Amino acid sequence: KGIEQLNARHGDGKFILFHRPRVWCESESRWIGWERKRGKLEELNRFLNGEERENFVQAGSLPGKLKDTPISERTIGSNLGEENLKLAFNSGMIGLGAVLLIMAVYYGKCGAIANAAMIMNTLLVLAIMSMLGARFNLAAIAGLILGVGMAVDANILIFERMREEKERGSSPRMILKNGYDKAFTTIFDSNITTLLTCVIMYYVGSEEVKGFGLTLGWGVALNMFTAIFVTRTLFMLLMIYNLIKDFKMMKLIGVPTIDWWAMRNVSRTVSIIATVVGLGLLALRGTHDTL
Secondary structure (H helix, E strand, O other), X not given: OHHHHHHHHOOOOOOEEEEOOEEEEOOOOEEEEOOEEOOEEHHHHOOOOHHHHHHHHHOOOOOOOOOOOOXXXXXXXXXXXXXXXXXXXXXXXHHHHHHHHHHHHHHOHHHHHHHHHHHHHHHHHHHHHHHHOOOOOHHHHHHHHHHHHHHHHHHHHXXXXXXXXXXXXXXXXXXXXXXXXXXXXXXXXXXXXXXXXXXXXXXXXXXXXXXXXHHHHHHHHHHHHHHHHHHHHHHHHHHHOOOOOOOOOOOOOOOXXXXXXXXXXXXXXXXXXXXXXXXXXXXHHHHHHHO
């Protein structure tokens, strides 16, 4: 009786009636059984045209609306990604070239050795990323560039310790030995803390942050090999063959006169306050996100 009333109201016979897992199609004058398989209404698709299928799928849907101020907005497109990747690659090459030039000019032969180790570090990171089958996105390129900066930082610490030994009148072999020995602790501590941060970012962060943490982590780990072992081995080989007899470096900044040790209490207090405030803001943000 209900179907006859609907037929009288819709004389064209273009209506369907839903009843649990069955559909009455007036154009076929029969009930059609249907079920969801692999994201499609397979049986139903044979009897309904495109517009009817769209109405069927959207039946019961409610209009959704974002908040007035969304948390984040992303625009994804092939052209945008290609352009950003090209810009990131170009900026990385410019930054790498600038670092190589500054190191070679300021530290001379020592800077050239540091540049060779830095290039080796970059190639090893790229090889490991290729071996792991990881994809390079913008965050990964940023991590790679920061890894280059970490490698240069380690060599600068070594060279400045070598400068101090040279000013004391030590022999070239003692300059090399004491420079690496005194800088090792600082380099090791900074690399370990950075590596721990990279591990946390990789396991806790989003997909974008994971790429940054992965490339930076490998760069820092390999930096312990290239910046310390490789450069020291190169120095020793060059000294054996008398290719380096003196460590000549530029000096634009003199010895600082600031008594940092006397300011340790102020520095400790500021560090504790900044850490507590940062952790508090992080916890507060997490509470708001869950609400």
